[in-house]
Amino acid sequence: MDITLANGTADNCRYCLMCRHVCPVGHVTRLETLTPHGWGLTIASQRRGMAEWNEENAEVMYQCADCGTCRANCVTDQPFPDTIARVREELVGLDLAPKKVKETADRLQQWSNPYEEQEPTAATGTGDTALFVGDEAAYVGADGLAAAKRLLTAAGIDAVAVGHGRSNGYLPSSLGYTDLAAEIARANVAEITATGAKRVIVLSPGDYYAFTTLYADRLDVAWPADVEVVELVALLADDDSLSLGADDADGAYAYVDPTHSVRMPDRHEAPRSLAARVLTGEAKELFWRKERAHPVGSTALQFTDPDLANHLTWARLGDAKQVGVGILVTEDAGTLSHLSAHASRFGIEVRGLYELLADRLDA
Ligand code: SF4
Numbered sequence: 237m238d239i240t241l242a243n244g245t246a247d248n249c250r251y252c253l254m255c256r257h258v259c260p261v262g263h264v265t266r267l268e269t270l271t272p273h274g275w276g277l278t279i280a281s282q283r284r285g286m287a288e289w290n291e292e293n294a295e296v297m298y299q300c301a302d303c304g305t306c307r308a309n310c311v312t313d314q315p316f317p318d319t320i321a322r323v324r325e326e327l328v329g330l331d332l333a334p335k336k337v338k339e340t341a342d343r344l345q346q347w348s349n350p351y352e353e354q355e356p357t358a359a360t361g362t363g364d365t366a367l368f369v370g371d372e373a374a375y376v377g378a379d380g381l382a383a384a385k386r387l388l389t390a391a392g393i394d395a396v397a398v399g400h401g402r403s404n405g406y407l408p409s410s411l412g413y414t415d416l417a418a419e420i421a422r423a424n425v426a427e428i429t430a431t432g433a434k435r436v437i438v439l440s441p442g443d444y445y446a447f448t449t450l451y452a453d454r455l456d457v458a459w460p461a462d463v464e465v466v467e468l469v470a471l472l473a474d475d476d477s478l479s480l481g482a483d484d485a486d487g488a489y490a491y492v493d494p495t496h497s498v499r500m501p502d503r504h505e506a507p508r509s510l511a512a513r514v515l516t517g518e519a520k521e522l523f524w525r526k527e528r529a530h531p532v533g534s535t536a537l538q539f540t541d542p543d544l545a546n547h548l549t550w551a552r553l554g555d556a557k558q559v560g561v562g563i564l565v566t567e568d569a570g571t572l573s574h575l576s577a578h579a580s581r582f583g584i585e586v587r588g589l590y591e592l593l594a595d596r597l598d599a
């Protein structure tokens with residue numbers, strides 16, 4: 237991201253309160269410093285020579301979730317999350333990134349993912365359609381991945397798996413390791429190009445955002461112009477031939493918009509319509525949903541500030557308690573794993589949308 241644009245954005249945000257109420261980190265911490273205008277002021281103060289970067293304010297800069305909710309609610313579309321990532325890049329250059337940030341970046345550097353000490357599995361084969369697996373589905377969402385593959389088969393789609401075990405590039409970008417993020421992004425693009433695919437199916441809004449927006453806006457990595465990116469939920473929702481049976485025993489449920497959903501304003505109805513095809517219970521809505529959806533802890537915070545990440549997840553589960561649902565449904569592997577890790581404390585059952593759909597495919 238251009239530094240002039242980043243500085244201008246920080247200036248625009250520093251005295252603006254218009255998205256303060258939607259920032260999930262401000263919401264759970266109740267600290268003014270940890271709101272868009274608070275971070276904007278910190279950046280603007282450093283730019284004006286009123287403060288110097290040090291370990292303490294670097295820590296503060298790493299507490300933004302880079303979730304996109306501020307920008308999704310900004311009438312002037314300020315790229316504030318990109319600005320945060322750009323400032324973190326500066327902090328990395330000054331060797332001020334917190335220890336856990338460096339450790340996470342080291343794992344990404346070595347393994348292209350932060351979860352397992354394992355190289356990505358190279359794609360084999362060619363075809364019109366590729367399925368981007370990434371690292372979350374590979375390492376924390378194996379059941380959802382298997383279900384997604386069954387759904388593709390049922391829909392008559394033969395897809396070559398790509399990027400199995402490799403980050404989509406968002407995480408290193410969010411940590412301020414732009415060169416590393418670009419390297420990983422280029423590896424994804426090269427693997428997809430080598431398959432000859434003209435369509436890439438993704439399993440989460442995070443992957444869709446990375447490929448369609450982040451690569452260009454933050455990394456200067458060109459996505460191939462003739463390759464379409466489509467979310468699996470959008471594809472399935474449009475497929476009338478898919479025969480799905482409903483279960484009469486379901487109670488009231490709510491769909492959880494996965495982390496990064498706010499970055500895609502047109503995606504909200506597809507997963508809801510799919511959930512309604514297989515769940516007969518009443519569909520309720522969380523308060524923090526759709527264009528104001530809050531993330532769970534599945535951003536970089538899960539590695540750099542796990543306590544804050546947990547608070548974001550607990551807030552989503554608390555939202556579900558407040559609207560009176562006992563079942564939460566979502567499809568993104570990261571969101572599912574974070575909700576599932578804490579759901580029992582709240583007496584809530586968490587279900588994977590891909591698993592639900594695949595289990596109810598009519599024979
Ligand atoms: S992102 Fe937009 S609404 Fe939020 S503080 Fe900046 S200018 Fe204001």
Ligand code: SF4
Binds near residue numbers: 260
């Ligand atoms: S990206 Fe998310 S956490 Fe960061 S300032 Fe915006 S709304 Fe708040």
